[in-house]
Amino acid sequence: MSTATLSATPPPPSPQTARRTGRLFALTGAVVGVIYGYDTGSISGALVFLSKDFHLTETEKGLVNSILVGGSIVGALIGGKLVDALGRKAAMLIVAGSYAVFVALSALAPDVIVLDVVRFLLGVAIGISIVAAPLYVAESTPARIRGASVAAYQVATVAGIVITYFVNWGLSGGGHWRWMLGLSAIPAALVLIPLLRLPDTPRWYVLKGRTERAVEVMAMTDPDVDPRAEVAAVGAALAEESGGLARSMLRKPYARAALFVVGLGFFCQITGINAVTYYSPQIFEEMGFTGNGQNFLLPSFVQLASLAATVLAILIIDRLGRRVVLLSGIGTMAVMLAVLTAVFGTGELHGAMTWVGFTAILLFTAAFNFGFGSLIWVYASEAFPAQLRSTGASVMLTADLVANLLIAQFFPSLMAWAGAARTFAGLGVLALAALVFAFVTAPETKGRQLEEIQDYWRNGGRWPAPLAPGSASPGPHRDAALPPTTTA
Template sequence: MSILHDLRQTPRLGLLVGGAAATIGVIYGYDMSNIAGALLFITKQFDLTTSQQELVTTAVVAGEVLGALVGGWLSNRLGRKACMVGLAVGYALFAILSAMSNDVPTLLIARLLLGLTIGVSVVVVPVFVAESAPAKVRGALLVAYQVATVIGIIVGYVAAYALAGTGSWRWMLGLAAVPAVIVLAIVIKLPDTARWYMMRGRTADARKTLSAIEPDTDVEAELAEMQRAIREERGGGIREMLRTPYLRATVFVVGLGFFIQITGINAVVYYSPRIFEAMGFSGNAALLLLPAAVQVAALAAVFVSLSLVDRLGRRPVLLTGIGMMVVANVLLVGVFIAGQDFGGLLTVLGFLGVLLFTVGFTFGFGALVWVYAGESFPSRLRSLGASAMLTSDLVANVLVAAFFLTMLQRLGGAGTFAVFGVLAILGFMFVRKFAPETKGRQLEEIQQFWENGGKWPEAEAGKTPLGEITEPAAVR
């Protein structure tokens, strides 16, 4: 059965949830790329040094770390829907404040607050989708968030190019408010998730929501299972995540989050114009449209990932993507070693290296982060687990954003991408050892995987689920 058929069979409420999440993804992606274009003109207006350029870029990422730290708590306390409404308002408000900044300190504060909003969103959105989507399309809808993020990145580069002739960096930053208003119009009409309602003792609301999301399921049986799980659950805090049986899950999600960003994808997104300049490209068309072209290819890759994640499984998709990143880094190191004077074939190979690097990321890491963020913990820990994973991700992002330009100047392109290559290899090894295959599993079933020492319970009865590593005590 194709994913398109499954999506056509998905109730309207489930699709609206996915649409709201996707629109937030557009805003997130737009903000990542529009700063790459806007920075060219902000640097000229405020006469920024290299360190100041890194600071302007890093301010939003630092805010994201703070947002991710509180995102899980807010999601549990206020509800998934309330957080989504607040995100839409925050995106619009702080995008406009960024556009109105008349000096660097004001711009930094606006970017920090925008980052805070983004940080909350990267925790809440996967949880909202994971708890609202039918199991058979949950992976696809979570990957759709990454599709939307890539679309937002493309739009950000194209908007920067369209406005480059006038140097209108304020419009580049402020346009993010438009999709935020669209998100608000969608989300304000949606209910919260059935699982959150059950956590708050609102059984009638949970029944109504679950009936709308999965009308063909045995609603009372599902509610009874949720209630049983919640009744048996105790704690739900950080201490529980740091003890068995969930310490294993915590190590996995925190490690995965860190490798997703430390391998360098946002260096390419934030600083693509600088990278292409180092390869010999010049002019607004090359420096802003070439990155957009790279993201178009990445968008095609994430559509392929979308079609495979619920068919082949999470692990094959993720490992293939990381492997492509390793190959791309080898190519880029070779190009920069040979590239004393870029031009001709060498410049083309450099472009292809950046293209392969980005395609590999969006196919693997970029798509699967949202899946694992939403699937890896039971309901009482889901928001906190997603928060821990995304905080780790964003801490690595801060390091990349804060030091990439300095690395490029001091180590050169070859040294910089050699470092990223080694990190990608380490990421491949980590995923190969620790990532579970959760394709087609209910969220409560995934909980049993961790409680069973990193093995699916069926294995004890002689069954071997597709994709499971058979070595004793292996954590997948």
């Protein structure tokens, strides 16, 4: 890969203009997150009514949820190759267009077979989006705000779920499940407009040898670096890598990074967050919230608290760091799962006990979005160098979706077979395991350039000691002319 002579750096825009462009990248990715969140949450209300219209069994109800996740696994597996081959922007355009088409078709489905087929295809689009959108944002924003910008995708996703639950509640009186499913086709079509105006990311242009274009876009989006030096650093880092194949992640120096991202992705979902997202009306009904549509309305307030928690994570993620946010979120999840185990274990779901259960669900969901929910996208986009980044994100999110598939398909059956108390106790044990795993493996990457983070993995999971003044650079992937980065 050539890092062609960069003879003339284009006149840089003002810092204000560059920041506005960076915010437009983040905003566009966030809109995709809203659509993803809406589609994730819309089935929770629609399932109550479509299961009656289509006379679904418990297994068929699980399949309506899990088949979308199965499609998402396929999308995540092909997403890495797609975003490398066609570009981050082209993948986002495909995602937005596919969302609009398949969401509209799901709302028009005449029977459950057609619904399942369309939801599988929608799942493929979702799988591509959760690889492409965070990557698009991460590679287009300055290091000092990258954590917040990528975590904003999670804010948007939660906002989409919040909107879903209020829509579900508003439409529940008439059982309008087709409207519940179909409304997100409108923003999916509209997001195509800003996407068509934006360039691809600097790192993708370097990956394809278009270094002059990379310098132009780097100057447009990051006022904190010398675009010529930064593009040269990206090109040098790419030249060091043997290729973007998945098997490259199984060899040193990135086997440790692969273990981290796969484990984090799996624990993110196996601890049960989408049991609440997909089945919250049923969970609240079992708690005793049945009057005046409470089982539809209360999930809206749960997601509002989650939205506030995600915003809080964004405000502190680039100040306190990734580890503090991640570990505190997982720890709170484990505590709330213990509370839910106790609540359901009493067998007295009435009066004050129902509100204790509601509070535990609210804090569990908020803690997930504060920790796992915000950091999964950040680590997926940071853990690997540019040539492995999309493949690494794809592998991580595939692990996440496999766990999601297990929860989506088997949670209702597990609740019926083992009971709610044992089910939540099992999820609590998994949350404790996730806490230990994150404590041992999660690096602190705040303030680090994407190319710099690979030094952590090269050094066996430790940050290299700072260079003495006047020492030579440790490798060609960092350019001595670049400004120093903040250390953890």
